[in-house]
Amino acid sequence: MTSVYDFSAVSLSGHPVSLSEYQGKVILIVNTASFCGFTPQYQGLEKLYQQFKDLGVVVLGFPCNQFGMQEPGDSEKIGAFCEKNYGVTFPLFEKVNVNGDKAHPLFNYLKEHAHGVLGSEAIKWNFTKFLIKKDGTVFNRYAPLTKPEDLIGDVQKLLAE
Template identity: 70%
Template sequence: MTIYDFSADSIAGTPVNLGTYRGKVVLIVNTASKCGFTPQYKGLEAVYQQFKDKGVEVLGFPCNQFGKQEPGSADEIGAFCEKNYGVTFPLFEKIDVNGGNAHPLFKHLKREAPGLLGTEVIKWNFTKFLVKKNGTVYKRYAPRTEPKELMSDIEKLLAE
């Protein structure tokens, strides 16, 4: 099973088959607009701008499960990200990443790349998953990991 076996609704409500990203390196992030890590949107956009023409996609999945730090509607989230951080990478509808209602994509990501001590739970906003061109999960990164710290791993996966 790979990320290509899943779909998710875009922030505009349109279904997106993740098979669309086949052959690309994909960075998947659970995001929030009112979090201490929210400024990472700027770094995620910088990664996207630097690598999008080389075959990298950044996918943002807003989530309100951590301190209710993503309370807005899809329209509000999209406008916030564009206005404050110039986000042009794809955003998706707000989802759950933990618990019984967790999006199937995130259940898969957590199974494939558990966190510290093998735990599958996502502990906070801006947990990142880097996916190889073949759709398999390469690595999970903690919320504190700045997007720029992923550059060497992205370049390595692009060269594969």
């Protein structure tokens, strides 16, 4: 696999989506959870999406229940929660694993191309973020503590490339 465009995922509504649909865009991929201390970042992610979507930026949310069982709901509950509480309009996908033997292949690719703290590949918690260049390659990985608004400079840099 040479870029994120080589992968596909299933949307919250149950439809397969090839990430090649986002070719030429700056992509922010985030593993999310509805009942996490970082869940309010949904608001910042939506704001970033609204601010830059017309310029070629998309945010992709991948719910994950691997950290503290903080995403227990099914797709319908996840979608309703995100829309009702945070007005999320960016694409959300079915719940995935981001670590372990059953990790979604996209996240294996992301972890391989952008290591975390001290060179670790494993994702440590919800709301780990991966920023993707227009060519589909990984630009950088950001810790859960990094707020979406802190990514604006990097997003603008990638839009200018």
